[in-house]
Amino acid sequence: MENMANKVARIPNLVDWSTGEVRLMGAKCNSCGTYFFPKEHYQHRPDCSREGVEDVLFPKKGKLASYTIQYYPCPAPFKTENKITPYGIGLVEFENEKIQITGIITETDLKTLKIGMEMETTILEMFTNEEKQQVVTWAFKAVK
Amino acid sequence: MENMANKVARIPNLVDWSTGEVRLMGAKCNSCGTYFFPKEHYQHRPDCSREGVEDVLFPKKGKLASYTIQYYPCPAPFKTENKITPYGIGLVEFENEKIQITGIITETDLKTLKIGMEMETTILEMFTNEEKQQVVTWAFKAVK
Amino acid sequence: MRDVYIIGTGIHPWMGFSEKVFADFAAVAVDNALKDAQIEWKKIQAIMAGIFIYGGNAGHLSGQYLESIFGETGIPVVNVYNACATGSASIRMAYNSIAAGETDTALAFGADVSPKGFLTAKSDNAVQDRDVIRWKMGGLPNPIYWALECRKRMEKYGTTEEDLAMVKVLMSEYGSKNPDARFKKQYTLEEVLKSVYVCDPLRLYEICPVSTGAAAVIVTADPELISKADNPVKINATTMGSAIYGDPTIRISALSCPAVPEAPMLSESYSASRQAYEKSGIGPEDVDILELPDNSSWHYLVYLETCGFCKEGEADKMLRDGMTKIGGKLPVNPSGGFSSHGEALSAQALWQVIECANQLRGRCGARQVEGAKVAMAQTYGLMGNSGTTIMSI
Amino acid sequence: MRDVYIIGTGIHPWMGFSEKVFADFAAVAVDNALKDAQIEWKKIQAIMAGIFIYGGNAGHLSGQYLESIFGETGIPVVNVYNACATGSASIRMAYNSIAAGETDTALAFGADVSPKGFLTAKSDNAVQDRDVIRWKMGGLPNPIYWALECRKRMEKYGTTEEDLAMVKVLMSEYGSKNPDARFKKQYTLEEVLKSVYVCDPLRLYEICPVSTGAAAVIVTADPELISKADNPVKINATTMGSAIYGDPTIRISALSCPAVPEAPMLSESYSASRQAYEKSGIGPEDVDILELPDNSSWHYLVYLETCGFCKEGEADKMLRDGMTKIGGKLPVNPSGGFSSHGEALSAQALWQVIECANQLRGRCGARQVEGAKVAMAQTYGLMGNSGTTIMSI
Numbered sequence A, B: 001m002e003n004m005a006n007k008v009a010r011i012p013n014l015v016d017w018s019t020g021e022v023r024l025m026g027a028k029c030n031s032c033g034t035y036f037f038p039k040e041h042y043q044h045r046p047d048c049s050r051e052g053v054e055d056v057l058f059p060k061k062g063k064l065a066s067y068t069i070q071y072y073p074c075p076a077p078f079k080t081e082n083k084i085t086p087y088g089i090g091l092v093e094f095e096n097e098k099i100q101i102t103g104i105i106t107e108t109d110l111k112t113l114k115i116g117m118e119m120e121t122t123i124l125e126m127f128t129n130e131e132k133q134q135v136v137t138w139a140f141k142a143v144k
Numbered sequence C, D: 001m002r003d004v005y006i007i008g009t010g011i012h013p014w015m016g017f018s019e020k021v022f023a024d025f026a027a028v029a030v031d032n033a034l035k036d037a038q039i040e041w042k043k044i045q046a047i048m049a050g051i052f053i054y055g056g057n058a059g060h061l062s063g064q065y066l067e068s069i070f071g072e073t074g075i076p077v078v079n080v081y082n083a084c085a086t087g088s089a090s091i092r093m094a095y096n097s098i099a100a101g102e103t104d105t106a107l108a109f110g111a112d113v114s115p116k117g118f119l120t121a122k123s124d125n126a127v128q129d130r131d132v133i134r135w136k137m138g139g140l141p142n143p144i145y146w147a148l149e150c151r152k153r154m155e156k157y158g159t160t161e162e163d164l165a166m167v168k169v170l171m172s173e174y175g176s177k178n179p180d181a182r183f184k185k186q187y188t189l190e191e192v193l194k195s196v197y198v199c200d201p202l203r204l205y206e207i208c209p210v211s212t213g214a215a216a217v218i219v220t221a222d223p224e225l226i227s228k229a230d231n232p233v234k235i236n237a238t239t240m241g242s243a244i245y246g247d248p249t250i251r252i253s254a255l256s257c258p259a260v261p262e263a264p265m266l267s268e269s270y271s272a273s274r275q276a277y278e279k280s281g282i283g284p285e286d287v288d289i290l291e292l293p294d295n296s297s298w299h300y301l302v303y304l305e306t307c308g309f310c311k312e313g314e315a316d317k318m319l320r321d322g323m324t325k326i327g328g329k330l331p332v333n334p335s336g337g338f339s340s341h342g343e344a345l346s347a348q349a350l351w352q353v354i355e356c357a358n359q360l361r362g363r364c365g366a367r368q369v370e371g372a373k374v375a376m377a378q379t380y381g382l383m384g385n386s387g388t389t390i391m392s393i
Ligand SMILES: [Zn+2]
Pocket: A029, A030, A031, A032, A033, A034, A043, A044, A045, A048, A049, A050, A051
């Protein structure tokens, strides 16, 4: 995997690389079986007892359920040092968890994007902060 | 009056000194007779036709209808260069206009404040801006 | 329950950014509504106000602000916010106030001034407000959400770029005939297809911008006011819906959505419309005019399905067959839609109701739908907000 | 119109600043209300939510947020804001929804998290929002408005510093007996009179701070739910008032007020309470318990007059004579009032209703008022907002 030393997520508790793999952080309700991302945004099944909600890491890989190509820069507070437009952005489906999660696609040849293709979780370097750390967000890339 | 050169109100259209006297700027509705301060905050009598609203300058002098002494600094965006607490703040009544207007009282001996005393409109220097102008707000002081 | 009628409506024409303040726009719309209803201000017994979310304290208390302009009379004044369905909440509350017997005559209004820049996050607490995450880390302006759904639709049902462009062609034709619309230029299919992509597959002309606008509606159950009104419009139902668990739509501000549907798409609107059908006894087959929220060309298509005007995947055929044109079986958005107006958040749901009322009252000139007796205004707001109003004459 | 009952109430105890998010507090209050009502979530047919104004997108759509925690069911969810009377708006809308026949059972809730710093201006457009002027040029935090009125009262009616302090003595006695209150220390007259001035004549202990808290109320007209509820409380009226032209009170955020009264002081509350008296057929003489908004000791006194419990200038005598004590003719704020709780903006009006309901249901332990049959919750919000709820058992 990428060298993750000196990297920091712009907002904590969303993306993890402590296991050696980049994985998204979410939660699962053991009562109603629903997975949440982000983990603090609960979306229980009606009348769920909401017991046993626990943190989970989503699998590294999923498949592309939809995508778009954004031609204009995302306004602030979004921030990147390099021009990234046009950028791909996709919904990646994690099959067993029955959830689709959005993410920027770090693909330069956007013409190759296709619904159903296999994707893996990665990070996108956004900018360098005052502590000289690379501030990152989660992203997806095609499995080659 | 004070030397008003190089002074600027923090927000325009509230206090005027172009006539040589410091006066508050408001509006009057010629249909229902109500005076407004600030002038953009309309408070018409119900069913007023709202015709003929015109700018007015309030008289320089009025009388103190109520007052308090504030012991703690007003939080931002209020801003003064000098410590002004404790400061007096009063409601000054303009008799013919049938309106009372709030304002900081630039009195150092706050024990002399008394309901009914005659007050005049003045300015309070708050801070120096980047253009080296004195930024001011309106205020009241006792007529000596 | 007693019948509630629309007796007066008013609009401030839609436009772009303005230095004028929201209360000035609101006052124009309310003045027009009072004139239309032929009543004086003191007849208003309750004010249900849409919040202007970028207006600070005054915008959040827009009803109190408006009342002070027209003259404070002590009546109930409540301010509501349901994102882009805010206007639906205000008219629903005005209706409920009358139906509950609290008042006889109530005013619903909303006014929004387009901000100079982009809409963006309004807080800085990512744990509390996932909207912060979508802006800071997601890179997700609103149209991306629509494009993701649109791409799924194209894959699943064969919606084409020509279908998407055709929506704009129709909307611009009607908008050109609406003096209150912001955009009045008429576009050909070719021009739309040549416009740049904002987020592929959605093009610049296929998504709606943010606008300035104001709208006001006066409703009453007072027999005297109804009898002197010009063509009063009966409200058969005005309902609000929220989302249903398992809705597969990726909602604006969310970072995820269910992969396996357990509820209809846009379930907030499914719910609002089904409540309205049940409450009014009127079904999609009875509706002569539909105003739907065409935030993008995708919305135009999917809303026909969400609200039950055809089965899932069949809206493209309705469009291609001309059924949704003025003169077709179900004229959709004779106003020119959001495409010709842009969003004025707290005003737009009321403007949709007003277009419906104006159509039923025969006031729409070059874009008039002939002989319409039943109209439906359907709205949509982010994060699970929706409202449906069914009216008849 | 059918009768509407409170069958379940829930509170998250009041506290200071917290890193937890508003939805967590809201969920505790709603869980407690569901348990009290002995109903499951799916019985809730509408949600009327108070907006948490510092919570960004999520706080403005607090009802949608809450619904997603308990499970989205598609029901109407509306978010309201009426400053510190926000809770009054939510319960009034829940009541109207049921009275209008839209739903049988509805939830009203509000939750607020105290911000770390001071409350201040929320926009930067002084023309649109005079709140910007009062902060940038006026130097006018909220308590100054109360102090200006309090000074007038002392001059006109002879209210003394001892009267103002006595209010705190009573409130702190009751607060010490309320497990859900934030401040539980009991003060003597001497201690209060020795506390520092914030804005003379009001002292630190005589004004209320900002707090964190949540409250939820479930109302219904469903006979089955009413029959199985533990001491259901009937809502005789729940009304909202706005200001009346010529009200001489200097309103928070205003820079001026009329010098010649043409309406009662605090006319928004005069209006709300008079509407409630008229609608319910219950007058001040029938009320056994009053919860009023003691934002400051001045409020405690003036509200007795505004709501017609005595004539103008006579409240001090009521206080001095012990009439407003538990055990007196009109027990006021047995909860300990705002003085013992602090303001949690969108929750506080509901908390007042809940205290009234708990008193009528005989659940108040050491602060219980014996034999109370009728209770009234009166609230107050800046810029012309107020609500009154009259309940009975
Ligand atoms: Zn669950």
